[in-house]
Amino acid sequence: MAKVLVVEDEPAIAESIAYFLRRDGFAATVATTLAAAEREIDKADLIILDLMLPDGSGFDLIGQARRSAARAAIIVLSSRDGEADRVAALETGADDYVTKPFSPREIVARVRAVLRRAARPSPSAAAPTPLPLVVDEATRRAYVSGQKVDLTRVEFDLLACMLAAPGRVFTRAQLIDRVWGDGFAITDRTIDSHVKGLRKKVVEAGGDADLIETVRGVGYRVADKPGPAEGGG
Template structure:
């Protein structure tokens, strides 16, 4: 893979930003650095980086908010979150945010280069594999907590919407019932696996009422569930 991709580093600590930029430039990448979260979205209106190294804690707009906005407006840009908060890792990779990978501080500059190359390889492979697919039969409206099929509101509950959103953001990935419970219930309440099965059953029925020809929520015996659109 040629290392001529354009990268954006969003980091408010100048020494860390410079260190990452130097190593990445040495490896052939074109690098831009920004230190304020508020500058990111305006910059992206004029530029198209292949990957963003995004710090979690930023002035102006925090990294989690930026990750969500970038995913919404620029879904093909790869994102690696940089954080000193190990307890946030699950959220960073949580599919409602859509980060492709994470790096924990303190880190080795060589690790940064290796992870950037790995994420770009995966991103390019995914783009090649999915070039020209039919549009997804279901779209999500996060602001209104709506799932739409052929423009029609499926009528999901909040829990069903969250369940569908988690799976839709990683098509083909199999989620265990425990993983789905963690995303569905942020208050750590204790629920049984049968509760997840019940929600999935209702979700599948509501989708089938609108899309009777497509089985897009698949069960994997003994493992869990996945979102697998046809085509």
């Protein structure tokens, strides 16, 4: 579970961001001052940072984070949308820059994107064993060990969602939120049916049924390493 530190002195904004992060499976901590943030910085995988704080500038925290051994990723929040401000934040060491007002759901999406980029190994790092399941989101094609699999739109979106974080368990509510969004009355049984169809097509293409695991009472995940599933379905 990735740890996100929300550094924002406006309680309503901070708690709204933290709520959506926790709902999406992140561990979120709020700091309302620079001093409080400095005490938490080494524990965070990612920092959401307002530049205007009551006891100092967020730029100071960016510098501290970049000198820290933990090397947390940073998303800056600012009411200033000028090019000079964006360039200054990014050149100081921020990974992304978001202007106010913003949607908490957008922030969560940016958090996921920044963490995905941060998790990619450098060219010199040893490459992990590739998973047999691959999706190309640009062409919306899916493959099992190089064999193309014909998926429905929903099946593709479910697989792409789970492949964004192999090994992570996605609850049915999270999958509904990611694939359908708000305003759709989707039942757990509908999710189960789509995952069952997805798993069947993976098997028919030569893949192992255990690549898509059911975690009883919770949801589903793509196995980071093929192994025994925790239940059928």
